[in-house]
Structures are given as structure tokens and as C-alpha cells.
Amino acid sequence: MKTCLVVDDSKVIRKVARHILETLDFQVSEACDGREALEACLVSAPDVILLDWNMPVMSGMDFLRALRDSSIPTRPKVVFCTTENGMAYIRAAIDAGADEYVMKPFDRDTLESKLQIVGVA
Amino acid sequence: MTATLAPPVVGAIPGSPSAMTVLAALLEARTGQQLSSYRSWRLDTALKPLLRARGLDTLDQLVMQLLDGTDRAVGDLIVDALVNGESSFYRDLPIFDQLAEAIVAHEGNGRRVRIWSAGCATGQEPLSLAMLYAERQAETGTPVPEIVATDISDTALNRARAGRYTQFEIQRGLPIRRMMHWFDGDGADWIAKPELTRLIQFRRLNLVGDRGPAGKFDVVLCRNVLLYLSPPAKAQVFALIAGALKPGGTLVLGAGETVIGQTGLFEPSRRFRGFYERTTAERERDAA
Numbered sequence: 001m002k003t004c005l006v007v008d009d010s011k012v013i014r015k016v017a018r019h020i021l022e023t024l025d026f027q028v029s030e031a032c033d034g035r036e037a038l039e040a041c042l043v044s045a046p047d048v049i050l051l052d053w054n055m056p057v058m059s060g061m062d063f064l065r066a067l068r069d070s071s072i073p074t075r076p077k078v079v080f081c082t083t084e085n086g087m088a089y090i091r092a093a094i095d096a097g098a099d100e101y102v103m104k105p106f107d108r109d110t111l112e113s114k115l116q117i118v119g120v121a
Numbered sequence: 122m123t124a125t126l127a128p129p130v131v132g133a134i135p136g137s138p139s140a141m142t143v144l145a146a147l148l149e150a151r152t153g154q155q156l157s158s159y160r161s162w163r164l165d166t167a168l169k170p171l172l173r174a175r176g177l178d179t180l181d182q183l184v185m186q187l188l189d190g191t192d193r194a195v196g197d198l199i200v201d202a203l204v205n206g207e208s209s210f211y212r213d214l215p216i217f218d219q220l221a222e223a224i225v226a227h228e229g230n231g232r233r234v235r236i237w238s239a240g241c242a243t244g245q246e247p248l249s250l251a252m253l254y255a256e257r258q259a260e261t262g263t264p265v266p267e268i269v270a271t272d273i274s275d276t277a278l279n280r281a282r283a284g285r286y287t288q289f290e291i292q293r294g295l296p297i298r299r300m301m302h303w304f305d306g307d308g309a310d311w312i313a314k315p316e317l318t319r320l321i322q323f324r325r326l327n328l329v330g331d332r333g334p335a336g337k338f339d340v341v342l343c344r345n346v347l348l349y350l351s352p353p354a355k356a357q358v359f360a361l362i363a364g365a366l367k368p369g370g371t372l373v374l375g376a377g378e379t380v381i382g383q384t385g386l387f388e389p390s391r392r393f394r395g396f397y398e399r400t401t402a403e404r405e406r407d408a409a
Contacts, residue, residue: 087306
């Protein structure tokens with residue numbers, strides 16, 4: 001079973017994403033911000049991370065840079081999932097090491113298709 | 122025609138069973154598409170914008186407008202709203218890898234390959250092909266195949282020609298790097314760049330009743346179209362495609378579709394797994 005870490009400060013988004021991911025046979029864990037996510041990855045890196053941009057404590061971009069600079073032996077796929085839908089944001093995320101990008105709001109088909117694109121679904 | 126239609130949905134636009142029967146008959150007569158029980162439940166959703174535009178409250182009122190014959194456009198508008206236009210980029214992704222093999226084989230003849238996307242809806246399939254082969258051309262210099270895309274719906278075709286997609290549509294199947302390269306943001310929508318859309322010739326064509334596009338094709342993609350058609354309409358479409366394929370040409374159907382038990386014109390391809398080609402008898406008849 002593939003593992004997915006959902007990183008979002010919105011409980012509702014985490015709940016919706018968890019529901020979709022569980023129907024896609026993922027084992028899901030959650031984090032409320034980038035720092036909590038980084039700590040989780042240092043213990044056990046998931047196959048894929050669904051990552052919000054704007055969060056308290058540590059933003060999605062700061063988390064992504066820290067993750068890519070870290071000594072974690074595996075390279076989890078990172079799918080940004082955010083309301084920042086402009087091309088400049090998308091380009092910045094990809095340049096920082098994101099593998100895919102989901103523009104909120106999203107639905108099951110969108111999420112499934114993006115997970116297939118990065119090769120985890 | 123489908124024998125049983127679902128009753129009008131509670132809370133949906135009111136419509137008598139006879140109105141729904143008339144609408145189903147119109148759709149089948151014009152397109153060969155059958156309104157299955159499942160799809161009839163979505164009928165009110167599909168027709169709601171048309172009713173609103175015409176200031177109508179019920180499906181029966183719409184059917185009255187259709188039957189009184191004073192407005193000839195109403196039939197076209199109903200059919201346009203009812204045809205299934207669901208599509209996504211790189212739908213059934215493995216097919217595109219298999220197709221790449223077939224395209225290379227057809228290019229072995231030294232000619233520019235011709236592809237017909239039959240029933241292209243809002244254009245995601247031909248655009249997916251255009252992106253793949255434009256990127257290949259940039260890498261290798263191999264010409265982009267000629268892509269002809271047809272659909273029965275003018276509304277769908279206009280959207281395909283414009284290459285404009287909502288946020289939901291653009292995200293289904295399209296890798297973000299391709300979106301960044303080939304599309305520009307415009308408010309909440311994303312628009313294909315002209316250098317992409319100009320690689321495709323869009324044409325209105327009813328697969329049941331019209332003649333095929335001019336010329337012969339190396340590959341015809343007709344995916345997720347036949348499953349909505351009645352057996353006689355399927356036979357018409359198979360005959361149309363058979364006539365449009367070059368000798369040795371390849372037919373690509375949807376993941377849930379097959380020629381087996383459906384037609385004597387095609388058989389599973391021996392060269393390309395999952396695809397189809399004219400039967401030996403048909404090829405010999407061509408050669409004779």
C-alpha cells in the first residue's frame with residue numbers, strides 16, 4: 001500500500017483529501033504545517049506528499065526546500081495542492097522541486113490523475 | 122431505442138415520460154446514440170441551460186417547441202446538449218505509448234502520417250496528440266502527423282478550436298510541465314497556445330450519416346463513442362471508419378470497447394496489441 005502525507009492547515013481539506021486518498025488505496029497521514037511534515041518525513045518518508053502553500057509556522061515552499069536539502073534517503077514525490085493558481089506560483093513550485101501541482105478546488109478525478117502522472121497511483 | 126427510461130428525478134426539471142421518450146428518439150435519430158437508463162437521469166442537467174435560455178420551466182414545454190416545428194434550431198440545440206462530451210487529456214495514458222509505436226511503424230512508409238480523432242468532444246484527445254508530436258518534432262525533427270478532429274457538437278468544437286479549458290478540465294490528465302509549456306492562464310481558464318491548436322484541423326461531422334473526412338488515414342481514434350450507439354449505428358460507424366483507413370491502417374477504440382462480436386470489418390491487430398485493423402478478407406477485397 002502506498003503512503004501519502006497530507007500537509008494542510010485546513011482540517012476540512014485534510015479530511016476531504018484523506019477520504020479520496022483512502023478510496024484510492026493510500027495509507028494516509030496528516031500534518032498541519034511544514035515543520036510537522038518535515039519531522040514526519042525524517043522519521044518515515046511517504047511515497048507522496050500532498051502539500052498546501054500557505055500555512056503557519058512553515059510554509060509549503062519552505063518545507064519543500066528543506067525536504068529537498070535534507071538527507072532523507074528516498075525522494076518522496078511532492079504534489080502542491082493550493083489556491084495559488086497563477087503561472088508564476090506554479091513555475092516557482094516546479095523550480096523548487098515539486099513534481100506536480102493541483103489547483104484548488106480539486107476533485108477526485110483531478111487528484112487521481114495527478115497521482116498517476118507522478119507514478120504513485 | 123432504450124426500452125425503459127427512468128422517471129423524472131425528484132427535484133429536477135419536471136418532464137413527463139412521453140417528453141423523455143421524444144428526446145431520446147430525437148437523439149437516436151440524429152446521432153445513433155441511445156439514452157441509457159443511467160444517462161436519462163442526467164437529462165435534466167444537460168438541458169437545464171437550454172431551458173433557461175428559452176425561458177422554459179419543463180421538458181414538456183421544450184418538446185412542444187420541438188414538435189411544433191416553427192423553430193428548426195431547437196432540435197440541433199437539444200442534440201448538442203445531450204451528446205456526451207466527457208473528455209480528458211491523455212485519457213487511458215498507456216494507449217498513447219502504444220500509439221507512439223504504431224505511428225513510428227506507419228512513418229516507416231516515408232510519408233507524413235494522418236490521424237483522425239473521431240468524436241473529439243472538446244478537443245483534449247487531439248490536443249494531447251499534438252503536444253506529444255510537437256515535442257517529438259522539437260527533439261528529433263520528425264514532422265508532426267496531420268491531425269483531423271471531428272465531432273457532431275458545434276458547441277464542443279467551438280470550445281476545442283478555442284482551446285479554452287476550466288481549471289477542472291485542464292488538470293485532468295495533463296502533466297503540469299506540459300500545461301506550463303502549451304497553455305496560458307486567462308482568469309480562471311487556461312488557453313492552448315495558437316502554435317498548438319493550429320496543428321489540428323477541426324471539422325463538424327456526424328459519424329452516423331455524414332461522409333468521412335477527405336482522404337485516407339493511417340490511424341483512426343474513435344474512443345468511447347461506440348458504447349453509446351445502437352447496433353445499426355455502430356455498423357454505420359465501423360463502415361465509415363473502414364472506408365477512411367489506408368490499407369494496413371490502425372483503429373484505436375476506448376478501453377472498454379472492442380470489435381469482437383460487433384463487426385466483420387475489423388479484427389484485433391497482429392502488429393499493435395489492443396488496436397484493430399481491417400480483416401484479411403476486407404484487405405483482400407481492397408486489393409482486388
